[in-house]
Amino acid sequence: MKRFLTFALAAALFSSCSDDDDNQIVTPVTPGEMSLTLDARIGNEDFALNKDFAVAGQTLNFNKLRYWVSNVVLVDTKGAEYKVPDSYFLMEEVSDLDLSGTINDKMTYPANKRETITLKNIPAGEYKTIKFGIGVDSKYNDNLSLRTGELTIANGMSNIAWMWHSSYLFTSVGGTVKKGADSKAFTAETGLNANYKTVSIDLPTPVNSSTSKGFVLNLDVIKVFDGIDVMANPAINAMTAPLMSTVSTNYATKAIIFGSEAK
C-alpha cells in the first residue's frame, strides 16, 4: 500500500506535465490507438527472470532488464512521419529492486513487467515503418529538471552522481553468468548522449491504423551481448566506453526485429 502510493506519487511528481515544445504534431483526423510490444526473448525462448539460459557454453540467469524507449515515430506509405508526442516509456522486467541511496536512503522499487506501450491519437493511415530511440535524447538527457512522458529520476534509471554527467541510464540488464564452476554477477548499463541510438523497423507489409491493433517486435536479449564475452566483462558501464558503445549499437541494430502484427 505504502509502496504503491509512493510510486503512484512518483509518476505524478516526476512526469505529470510535458515540456514538449519542438515536436511538430500532425492533428489526427480520426485518432486511433495502436500498441507497440517489445517481446523480450532469448533466441526462440521467452525471456524470463531467474531462469537459466544456456548460451554458447555459459549459463545466463537474469534479474533485470530495463530500457527507455523514446521518440516513437510512425512513417506512412507516402513517407510522412507521425511523431508520437511525449513518447518516453520505461520498458522493463524486474524483481523487487533495492534503490536505497538513489533519491532516498530506503527505497524498494516493486517487481514489474512491462513490454507493451499504447500509442494514442494515431492519425488514420497506412504505416510501413516504425522508428524509436533506445535511451533518452540529449535535450532531456542533459537536463533532469525537464518533464515529459514517463521520464523520472526516481526509478533507478538515472544517475545523479558524477559518472554519467547527471543523466539517465539508457539501458540496464543484469544477473549472473556461469561457466563451469565459475559464477559471477554481471550488469551491462548504457548511457551518455553518444550512445542514444535510433531503431528503425520496416514492417513486412504496411499496416492500416484503423484496422490493426499494433505491432509486436522481438527483442533478443542475447544479441545485446553480441561480440562480448560476458564472463570476461561482467561490468559494462561508462568506465568501459567501447563495450558500452557495442551494447548500444547491438540494441539498435541487432537485437530488435519485427515479430508480428498485434492480435
Added chain:
Amino acid sequence: MTMASIRTIAFWAAALLFSSCSQQQVESEPEVYSFQVPANFPQPVFDTHNPMSHQGIELGRKLFYDVRLSANNKVSCASCHQPQLAFTDGMQLSKAGVSGTALLRHAPAIFNLAWVNNGLFWDGGSTNLESQVFGPLTAHDEMAQNLYELVDELNAVPAFVSAFQNAFQEPVSSQNVAKALAQFQRSLVSAGSKYDRYRLNQTGGALTSDELAGLMLVRQKCQGCHTGELFTDQGYHNNGIDADFSNTEHEGLYTGRYRISYDLADLGKFKTPSLRNVALTAPYMHDGRFTSLEDVLDHYSAAVKPSATLDARLPASGLNLSAQEKKQIILFLHTLTDLGFTQNPDHHKPQNF
C-alpha cells in the same frame, strides 16, 4: 513516513494528477528577468529550457537558504556556499553535511555560472545547474534529502505553494526546485571589482603601480588558463599540484577529469577556477590544500610537480617568480574582490523566512 504524511502525499498526488497540465487561470505570468551582461564580459550561452523570472530567482533564493532541503532539516545549500565568502565555506573539506563526515572535495565558489558551458564540479561531471542540483540534494554526505518528502515538506508551507505557482504556474515538484535553484544561481553575477572599474575606466578604478605590475604578470603567466574577463577558460588542466594519479579510491575521485572522460590524457586535470573573489575563497584547489594565496604562488613558482599530463603552460621547474612578483600578483588578485557582490542583500538569506 507517517500515516499523516502518506495522506498528504496522496492528496498532493491527486492534486497534481488533476491540475498540473490544465491551463490555470491563476496568478499573473512570472515577470521575465532580463539577464544583464556586464560590459566587459562575453555573451553567456545557456539554453536549459528554464527561462529566468523574478519570481523564479526569488524562489530559488529562498530554497538556497532553506534547511528543509536536507534530511535532518539542519543543512542548506548556504551551509557550504556562504554569500559573504563568494559562496564558499572557508573550510578545507566541509563536515557540514547531514552525515557530519568530511567531504572529499573543497566547496567551490558560486558566481558567474551563467558562463559555465563545459561542465560543473571540479571534474565537470555535471552538465548544467538544472541537473547538478540533484547531486547535493540527495548525496548522503551533503543533504541526504528524500525527494518525495521534500515535496511534502514544501507543500506544508503555504508561502512555498504560492511561490511555486507564481514562478512556474505549477505545483511544487522536485524538478521545479531544481529550476528555481538554477535560476537563482545563474543570477549571481560578480563583475563589480576594482579591476572591472579599471577596465571600464570608471571612477575608483585606478590601479596602483604594484597592482598594474601584478596584472601584467597574471596576463603573461596565468591567463593561459585563468582566461579573459571571467578569469577561467572553463577548461581542465593539470597545474602540477600532484604527479601521482594511481589512487583510484572513491570511484576515481583523485584522477580528476579522467573519471569523466576515461581518457588517460585527462589524468590529474581539474577545472580552472575563476580568480575573481579569490582573496575571499581560501583555502584553495579542489581539495583545499593551500591555506593562503602565498602558498598558491609558492606552488606555481617553485613546487610544480612534473608528470605526463602537466600542462605545457607550466614549466616543470615552475614559473620561478621573484618575491616581488609574487607580492604584485597577490596585490592584483585582491583587486578582483567584489564586495558589492558579496554584500548584495538580494543574494543573502531572505528576511522573515
